[in-house]
Amino acid sequence: MQRQGDFKLPPFFNYPPYFTLQPVRETREKQVQLWKDLILDYCKSHKMYIISLEEDFPLFSNPNIERSLSYEAKEVFLAALVSEGRAEWIDKSHKKCLILWLRIQDWANYILDFVRENGLEVTTIEDIRSGIETHGTELAGIDRGVLMRALKLLEQKGKATIFKGTSADDEGVKFSA
Amino acid sequence: MSVAAADWLPSATVTASGRPVLSAGEIERHLLPLADLEPEENPRLAPLRGCLLALTSHRLIFLHEPSLSARALPLASIVHPYPPHRKNSHNPLRSLFSSSSSSSSHHPRIRLQISLPPSRSEVVAVVVTCKADVDVFYGRLVEAIRARAWEVAAAAVPAGGGASVAEGAPPREDLAIRMPVVGVSGILRKEQETWESAGQNLQDAFQDLNALMSKAKEMMELAEKMRQKLLTNQSNSGDEEMGSKQDMQDLLLSVGIVSPVTKETAGALYHQQLSRQLADFVRVPVERAGGMMALVDVYCLFNRARGTELISPEDLLQACSLWDKFDVPVMLRKFDSGVKVIQTKTHSDDEVFARISSLAQKPDALKKGISPTDAAFTLGIAPALAKEHLLNAENKGLLCRDVSPDGFRFYINLFNEIDPQNIYLTKTHGVYHTWISVATAAH
Numbered sequence: 001m002q003r004q005g006d007f008k009l010p011p012f013f014n015y016p017p018y019f020t021l022q023p024v025r026e027t028r029e030k031q032v033q034l035w036k037d038l039i040l041d042y043c044k045s046h047k048m049y050i051i052s053l054e055e056d057f058p059l060f061s062n063p064n065i066e067r068s069l070s071y072e073a074k075e076v077f078l079a080a081l082v083s084e085g086r087a088e089w090i091d092k093s094h095k096k097c098l099i100l101w102l103r104i105q106d107w108a109n110y111i112l113d114f115v116r117e118n119g120l121e122v123t124t125i126e127d128i129r130s131g132i133e134t135h136g137t138e139l140a141g142i143d144r145g146v147l148m149r150a151l152k153l154l155e156q157k158g159k160a161t162i163f164k165g166t167s168a169d170d171e172g173v174k175f176s177a
Numbered sequence: 178m179s180v181a182a183a184d185w186l187p188s189a190t191v192t193a194s195g196r197p198v199l200s201a202g203e204i205e206r207h208l209l210p211l212a213d214l215e216p217e218e219n220p221r222l223a224p225l226r227g228c229l230l231a232l233t234s235h236r237l238i239f240l241h242e243p244s245l246s247a248r249a250l251p252l253a254s255i256v257h258p259y260p261p262h263r264k265n266s267h268n269p270l271r272s273l274f275s276s277s278s279s280s281s282s283h284h285p286r287i288r289l290q291i292s293l294p295p296s297r298s299e300v301v302a303v304v305v306t307c308k309a310d311v312d313v314f315y316g317r318l319v320e321a322i323r324a325r326a327w328e329v330a331a332a333a334v335p336a337g338g339g340a341s342v343a344e345g346a347p348p349r350e351d352l353a354i355r356m357p358v359v360g361v362s363g364i365l366r367k368e369q370e371t372w373e374s375a376g377q378n379l380q381d382a383f384q385d386l387n388a389l390m391s392k393a394k395e396m397m398e399l400a401e402k403m404r405q406k407l408l409t410n411q412s413n414s415g416d417e418e419m420g421s422k423q424d425m426q427d428l429l430l431s432v433g434i435v436s437p438v439t440k441e442t443a444g445a446l447y448h449q450q451l452s453r454q455l456a457d458f459v460r461v462p463v464e465r466a467g468g469m470m471a472l473v474d475v476y477c478l479f480n481r482a483r484g485t486e487l488i489s490p491e492d493l494l495q496a497c498s499l500w501d502k503f504d505v506p507v508m509l510r511k512f513d514s515g516v517k518v519i520q521t522k523t524h525s526d527d528e529v530f531a532r533i534s535s536l537a538q539k540p541d542a543l544k545k546g547i548s549p550t551d552a553a554f555t556l557g558i559a560p561a562l563a564k565e566h567l568l569n570a571e572n573k574g575l576l577c578r579d580v581s582p583d584g585f586r587f588y589i590n591l592f593n594e595i596d597p598q599n600i601y602l603t604k605t606h607g608v609y610h611t612w613i614s615v616a617t618a619a620h
Contacts, residue, residue, distance in 0.1 A: 010600040011613050016546065017577035017588050026574055030592040037597060067581060 007045040010038070019067035021076060035077040040086060044101040049143035050090070051078065051097045100146070102138070107150035110138060112159060115175045124172045125151075180241045180248045182223035183214070185293065189238050189249035194456035194505045197231050197238045197247055202326065207232040207317045210446050211307035214239055214250070217288070217300045230303065232318055234326035237303070250291065252322050256298070259288040261311045285311040287318070313385060320381065324374075451488065452496040455479060456505035459519055463507060467558040468524035472497070472509070472517040474559075512565045513572075526569065532556060533570050537589040538608055543615045546579050546586035 012018050012034065022028045042059045043049070051057055053074050061068030069077075078097045081087035085103065090096040102110065111128075114120070118133060127133070128147060134140050139147075151173055154160040161174045180188070190198040199205065212230035216222035225248060228239035240247040263285045287303040305311050462478055463470045472493070480487045488496075497509040497519065511517050536555050537547055553563035567587050570576045576587040594609035596602055604610045 008601065011603055011609075011616070012591065012595055012600070014616050015588070015591055015612070016579040016581070016586075017591075020578055020580045022577055022592075024572055024574060027571075027577055027590060027592055030595070030597075033597050034592070034595065034600065037600065067579075 007042060013038075013062060014065055016065055016067050019062065019065075019069055019073070021070065021073040032077060032080050036081050036084070036086070039077065039081065039099065040101045043099045047141050049099055049146060051099060053078070053095050053097070098143070098145070104146065104149050104153060107142075107146060108153045108157075111150055111154065112175075114139065120175060122172060122174050124170050126170050128173070180225055180228070180239060180244070180246045183225050183239075183248050185216075185222045186225075186239075186248040186250055189236070189240070189247035191240060191245045191247050192453075192457045193245075193460070194453040195240070195242050195245055195503060196450070196453045196457055197233075197240055197249075199233060200235065203233050203235045204326075205231060205233050206321055207314050208446060208450060209305060209307060209309050209314060211305075212239070213304040213306060215286075215302045215304055217302050219299055222299070222301075227306075230305075232314065232321060234321055234324065237318075250289075250301075251327070253325075253327055254291045254293055255289050255322055256292050257290040258315070258318055258322065259290075261285040261287050261305075261315050263311075287311070287315055316381070316385070448492070448495055448499060451492065452499040453503065453505070455493070455496045456500060456503070456507055458482060459507055460521070463519055463521055467556060467562075469510075469518050469520040469558060469562055471559065471561060472519060475519050512569070514565065514568065516561065516565055518562065518565075529556065529566050530570055530573065530575055533566060534575055534589065537576060537587065538611070540615050543589070543612045546588040548584060548586050552587075 018031065018034070022031050039051075039059065043051075053071060057074075060074060075094065078087060079094075081099070082089060082097070086100050088098045088100065090098050114134070114137065120133070123131070123133075125144070125147065128139055129142055129144065130140065151160055151162055154175075155162055159176060161176070163172050163174065192198055209230040209232075212228060214225040214228070216224060225239045225241075228241050228247075231238040231240060234252075236249040236251050238247055238249045263283075285305045287305070289301050289303065290298070291301060292298050305314070458479060459470075459475055462475070466474075476490060476493050479493070500508060506522050507519055508522055509517060510520050532555070533552065536542060536552065542551075547567070549560050549564035549567060552567055553560040556563055556566065558566075567576060571578060571587065574590055574593070577590045577592065579586045579588055589608060589612075591609055591612060594604070594607060603613050
């Protein structure tokens with residue numbers, strides 16, 4: 001079994017047709033499903049949030065069998081994720097994609113659970129992203145944009161309040177469980 | 178009704194596609210789409226009805242197309258052929274317009290005095306029930322009787338044997354000569370007679386042509402008038418004076434005008450016979466090629482076999498499209514990519530798929546996939562056709578494609594074997610399991 005870091009690649013990663021966009025509808029549907037799941041798992045495992053189509057993405061090629069996805073194939077698989085609500089195009093020309101391996105709603109719930117478990121009342125955005133308390137959790141290294149959207153969602157539900165912090169370049173959050 | 182009742186005539190063999198089987202040296206001279214044979218004197222002899230009448234250099238073959246059976250009257254047994262007799266002989270044009278459903282008294286009859294073994298003299302009549310130029314047919318019949326081609330075949334065999342002993346020259350079978358060939362003077366005499374008979378044939382042909390030319394202008398005007406009437410009377414099927422649309426098309430075709438009033442292509446006798454002949458010819462090469470052959474290849478083979486009377490690609494396509502109407506063992510098939518092939522009806526796609534599937538599961542194929550050339554080699558067919566089969570199998574979900582700088586290859590479809598909920602599961606048996614063990618061994 002191949003590994004990239006700690007991530008375990010499934011056996012069909014070595015199956016050459018996996019890297020060719022299949023024309024037959026039924027086969028293509030199965031192929032798309034497998035790629036969607038693999039992309040989400042990989043990004044979650046590596047804490048990656050952005051995939052840029054114009055740059056190399058390690059998951060999209062397999063040097064062992066000398067195969068990589070064509071631009072068209074990458075677009076198709078990412079578009080499928082976008083349709084499912086698990087990703088969003090960042091730009092109009094569909095060159096960069098934000099991967100939501102947890103949906104914004106799921107992030108919001110995760111933050112709430114974390115805050116409750118740790119009795120957190122006030123903290124800053126940066127602390128959530130890189131503080132000691134979140135070290136080792138999914139929140140460590142979270143994309144700033146994603147975090148802000150999740151917090152805003154909590155704000156709408158009245159579970160949190162975002163305010164400007166003491167230093168000019170940071171914001172704080174007050175939670176009301 | 179078949180021709181079985183007419184057992185006073187020798188039977189004739191018919192191919193699977195409804196063409197008469199001719200002997201060596203027997204050449205077709207004329208075809209009439211529909212004719213009867215009526216014995217006029219002896220009521221115990223059964224008549225033949227609704228047959229295709231083929232005049233060859235040796236026989237008059239009455240072929241009953243629906244039952245694929247035939248009887249043949251040897252020309253050798255014709256003692257005397259009488260010229261065609263018609264009721265309306267004073268106005269040949271009116272007879273052409275008479276409705277085809279009338280009684281046989283309106284149809285031209287060619288009486289023949291024949292002598293069938295065992296030494297029985299009879300009078301029979303060939304009744305031409307279709308619209309045809311009976312005079313041309315009669316002229317060719319007389320010519321064929323006169324040529325006595327069946328005697329040449331009999332004479333050529335011993336003469337050929339004698340000649341080869343005497344001079345080592347090969348016997349010739351296609352000449353209407355009476356004298357046995359002996360020595361150089363014999364060859365010279367043969368040449369002389371060949372030239373003379375060729376000259377005579379040319380003269381006769383030109384006479385026919387002259388007769389046609391003199392009527393040509395009249396016929397052209399008539400044909401145009403008829404065509405105009407047809408165009409305006411399309412829905413009027415009860416118009417008996419005009420005859421059926423089918424007869425009209427045949428008539429127009431015979432005068433050299435092809436006027437497609439509708440889009441139907443079937444009907445002209447030429448295409449029907451060509452279609453049957455093609456079906457006969459094509460069966461053996463197609464089977465030898467593994468049950469399927471590209472239409473272009475058939476075109477080349479067929480024309481090469483015909484020698485001089487080449488057919489056009491349109492004729493070939495039309496002949497193939499007529500196969501739907503007959504019961505022939507071959508069919509035309511068009512693939513999604515546009516490639517047209519001729520395949521035998523017994524050819525089974527499933528059988529090909531089974532062979533492809535087993536080929537794709539061999540260890541080498543699991544590792545590297547199969548290319549169209551590999552498939553062609555295993556299946557025993559041309560690479561272009563092999564690719565069609567592979568694409569077909571891909572469409573059915575049996576194979577997947579792999580496109581890379583190495584080329585275009587196909588693998589057995591493993592996507593069906595993978596459980597999306599459990600992508601790390603490696604089964605203990607089955608094709609996925611086999612593939613994994615083969616693939617991991619390679620890397």
